[in-house]
Structure formats: C-alpha cells, structure tokens
Amino acid sequence: MPLVGSTVARRQLGRHLRRLRHGAGKTEADVEEANIASRVKLWRIETGKVAVKVGDVRGLCWLYGTDAKTTDTLSMLALGTREHDWWEDYGEKWFSMRHGLEEIADELRTYNTELVHDLLQTPDYTRAICLTTHPDVTDEHARGQVKLQVERQQVFLTRIPRPRLAAVLGAGALTRPVGGPAVMADQLARLRALNRRDHIDIRVLPWDAGPHPAMRLGAFTILDFHHDDDPAVVHAETHTGARYLEKPDELAEYRRIFDLIYRKTMPIESYRA
Missing domain, CATH: 3.30.870 (Endonuclease; Chain A)
Known part of the structure; x- marks a missing residue:
C-alpha cells in the first residue's frame, strides 16, 4: 500500500517524538506497557514510515510529560502526515x-x-x-x-x-x-x-x-x-x-x-x- 501524506511532516514528527521520548527517559517497552503503541508501531512513527493519528501523538506526549503547547503543535503536525505538501502556521509554534x-x-x-x-x-x-x-x-x-x-x-x-x-x-x-x-x-x-x-x-x-x-x-x-x-x-x-x-x-x-x-x-x- 503506497504511503500518503507529506513525507517531510512524517519524518519531522518522528524525529521530534523520538527526541521527546529520549528526553523523558522512556524506552520502547515503556510505550508498549502503557498500551499507546507496540514497538513496531512506535518504530514506524519515529522513522516516518506511516501517517500518524492525533490520538497517538497526544498519548505519547502524555507519557513523555510534554507541555500542552508542544502537544498541540505536534498534533497539528500529525494532520500533515496525511496531506500532500504541508503548510506550517507561524502563529503558535515551538519549532520551525x-x-x-x-x-x-x-x-x-x-x-x-x-x-x-x-x-x-x-x-x-x-x-x-x-x-x-x-x-x-x-x-x-x-x-x-x-x-x-x-x-x-x-x-x-x-x-x-x-x-x-x-x-x-x-x-x-x-x-x-x-x-x-x-x-x-x-x-x-x-x-x-x-x-x-x-x-x-x-x-x-x-x-x-x-x-x-x-x-x-x-x-x-x-x-x-x-x-x-x-x-x-x-x-x-x-x-x-x-x-x-x-x-x-x-x-x-x-x-x-x-x-x-x-x-x-x-x-x-x-x-x-
């Protein structure tokens, strides 16, 4: 099945989520034990292999103790993983x-x-x-x-x-x-x-x-x-x-x-x- 959505959004979202996980000291096993994603699914998310649901992003951010602004920004980026090309709004962002x-x-x-x-x-x-x-x-x-x-x-x-x-x-x-x-x-x-x-x-x-x-x-x-x-x-x-x-x-x-x-x-x- 061919991938849909913006590759750049998938890859960037995956990188940010991986950095947040490492910063929180969480492992793939921690994510799996929290029933948020399997290790395989987490690998696919962090490597930009799949489009990502907003609910998955919010679940991961909750586990990592991420602040609300960052969570909202990454949730918006998740929407871009399902769309061709991606528009980044400068109004509310913590990263470009x-x-x-x-x-x-x-x-x-x-x-x-x-x-x-x-x-x-x-x-x-x-x-x-x-x-x-x-x-x-x-x-x-x-x-x-x-x-x-x-x-x-x-x-x-x-x-x-x-x-x-x-x-x-x-x-x-x-x-x-x-x-x-x-x-x-x-x-x-x-x-x-x-x-x-x-x-x-x-x-x-x-x-x-x-x-x-x-x-x-x-x-x-x-x-x-x-x-x-x-x-x-x-x-x-x-x-x-x-x-x-x-x-x-x-x-x-x-x-x-x-x-x-x-x-x-x-x-x-x-x-x-």
Missing part, C-alpha cells in the same frame, strides 16, 4: 520545521530578492530585521532572537560533513540599508568571508540582469538530502507561515527556475553596490 530540516540537509539552494538568508546574517542585521518587523518588542526579545539565530548558524556551519549552500541574493538585498551603512558594510564583509569557504557559494543577481524567471515566485529554498528516506523539499515562506512542496513536478520546476537565475548571477566578490 525548516530549522529541523536545515540540521540534516546535505545541500541548500536558496533565492531571496529582499533579504540576506538567515544562515548568512550578522547579529546586527538580524536585530535590525527583528525590530523592523516587530517594532514593539522588547530589547530582551530582540536579543533572544539574535541568540537563536547565531546558534542556528553555528549548527549549520560547523556540521561534519559540511552541507553545501548556494545562495542567490537579489541586488535589493544588498542595496537596501538595513540597520544603516555600518551594519550593511559588516554584512557584505561577512558574505564575502563566508563565500571563501569551499562549501558555500554566494551569488548576486544584479539589477542589469533584467527580468528573470523568479520575479513572480518570491523567496524559496530547495533542500536536498542524501538519505533515501528524506526526499527533497522546497520551502516557500510567507509572513504568516511556510509551505513545503514535495511533488516531483513542483521540485523540478523550482530547480529549473533556480538554474536559470543562477546563470544571470555574479560572485559576491565581484558585486559593487
């Missing part, structure tokens, strides 16, 4: 699926016309974006967001083996003065420094490249994985959520678009604002 996927992806290809990608931002750039998007937040909240961003970057940039990252930035991402001239000068210097790493390729789509195929799409990231159980996925973000696309024809189209715009780019070292 994208961050979990970045931790295991072997290659990322990303395009953004207005914003430097999160994995490439300086702390001051991140802080400026945070305060612009949410001008009423406290300094403590902004510092917390910067700290999380730095930690996320460290996880990605220090992984072994090194994941590959190809980033195409629109000229607007480098000419718009986020945080002021000094912040932008530091940001450009960081981009050039990162680009000297063998596994990172940062390119700029200049204004004189003219019209290009991604003009209607907005920002997107293609994530590829070496593990056969983790199919490639496209992450397309909006202000309130993100969509994860897994269908072969959708992936092929985004790969085609990325390849076309990449041909119009120049290395970050050659770019002059």
Whole structure:
C-alpha cells in the first residue's frame, strides 16, 4: 500500500517524538506497557514510515510529560502526515520545521530578492530585521532572537560533513540599508568571508540582469538530502507561515527556475553596490 501524506511532516514528527521520548527517559517497552503503541508501531512513527493519528501523538506526549503547547503543535503536525505538501502556521509554534530540516540537509539552494538568508546574517542585521518587523518588542526579545539565530548558524556551519549552500541574493538585498551603512558594510564583509569557504557559494543577481524567471515566485529554498528516506523539499515562506512542496513536478520546476537565475548571477566578490 503506497504511503500518503507529506513525507517531510512524517519524518519531522518522528524525529521530534523520538527526541521527546529520549528526553523523558522512556524506552520502547515503556510505550508498549502503557498500551499507546507496540514497538513496531512506535518504530514506524519515529522513522516516518506511516501517517500518524492525533490520538497517538497526544498519548505519547502524555507519557513523555510534554507541555500542552508542544502537544498541540505536534498534533497539528500529525494532520500533515496525511496531506500532500504541508503548510506550517507561524502563529503558535515551538519549532520551525525548516530549522529541523536545515540540521540534516546535505545541500541548500536558496533565492531571496529582499533579504540576506538567515544562515548568512550578522547579529546586527538580524536585530535590525527583528525590530523592523516587530517594532514593539522588547530589547530582551530582540536579543533572544539574535541568540537563536547565531546558534542556528553555528549548527549549520560547523556540521561534519559540511552541507553545501548556494545562495542567490537579489541586488535589493544588498542595496537596501538595513540597520544603516555600518551594519550593511559588516554584512557584505561577512558574505564575502563566508563565500571563501569551499562549501558555500554566494551569488548576486544584479539589477542589469533584467527580468528573470523568479520575479513572480518570491523567496524559496530547495533542500536536498542524501538519505533515501528524506526526499527533497522546497520551502516557500510567507509572513504568516511556510509551505513545503514535495511533488516531483513542483521540485523540478523550482530547480529549473533556480538554474536559470543562477546563470544571470555574479560572485559576491565581484558585486559593487
């Protein structure tokens, strides 16, 4: 019987439930003795082999002593295990699926016309974006967001083996003065420094490249994985959520678009604002 629903949702839900079980010090036998799932069923859930019922997620979270917010979030993710493609709502979440996927992806290809990608931002750039998007937040909240961003970057940039990252930035991402001239000068210097790493390729789509195929799409990231159980996925973000696309024809189209715009780019070292 063929699998249905989002593979990325199944795999991510399984990983989170496994981490919660280990954190709670529970074994497969504990789950079976609680009459929540057999060992075989638990293995299938944690490895993303099956669609998962909300009741099973809530039962496991109860056994692990998980808080209500996390339980509700994972229950919503369980619904995605039965649907093709998956929409992640940013309203109430304790994790972003994208961050979990970045931790295991072997290659990322990303395009953004207005914003430097999160994995490439300086702390001051991140802080400026945070305060612009949410001008009423406290300094403590902004510092917390910067700290999380730095930690996320460290996880990605220090992984072994090194994941590959190809980033195409629109000229607007480098000419718009986020945080002021000094912040932008530091940001450009960081981009050039990162680009000297063998596994990172940062390119700029200049204004004189003219019209290009991604003009209607907005920002997107293609994530590829070496593990056969983790199919490639496209992450397309909006202000309130993100969509994860897994269908072969959708992936092929985004790969085609990325390849076309990449041909119009120049290395970050050659770019002059």
